[in-house]
Amino acid sequence: MSSKSEILTGLLEDLSRASQGNIQASLIISRSQGLTICSHYPDNAPDGVIPDEDVIAGRTTQIQMATAKVFKELKRGPLIRMLIEGDNGYVIIGGAGEDAILAVLTNRRVNLGYLFFMLSKIARQIAQTLT
Numbered sequence: 001m002s003s004k005s006e007i008l009t010g011l012l013e014d015l016s017r018a019s020q021g022n023i024q025a026s027l028i029i030s031r032s033q034g035l036t037i038c039s040h041y042p043d044n045a046p047d048g049v050i051p052d053e054d055v056i057a058g059r060t061t062q063i064q065m066a067t068a069k070v071f072k073e074l075k076r077g078p079l080i081r082m083l084i085e086g087d088n089g090y091v092i093i094g095g096a097g098e099d100a101i102l103a104v105l106t107n108r109r110v111n112l113g114y115l116f117f118m119l120s121k122i123a124r125q126i127a128q129t130l131t
Helices: 004-018 053-073 112-130
Strands: 023-030 036-040 081-086 089-095 100-106
Touching (some): 004 036, 004 112, 053 081, 053 089, 089 112
Antiparallel strands (some): 023 036, 023 100, 081 089, 089 100
């Protein structure tokens, strides 16, 4: 039987494969601690372009907490997912259960519609694995 860590890594690898090589990094982050639970950096990720996982985890937690507060104040309901677009790609942040955040860094070639579909599916599986 696989350990939780192996299952989570497998889910991130599945997500990476589904993106057809357009994901540069994916992390599962503890919402309460802001620390990485699991991460995956595909072999084709460009060197020097993707920050260390501690930087991604810390900034993702900050963004998620601030945005959740704004959503509450603006009465938009619970935050489901956010897309941040930059010149070099996207950062997508979403919930993956009560105490987990799924963060994905992609290039600009990614199919966002399909990626959102896969993110929802993988997030549910992460939540089930962590309970």
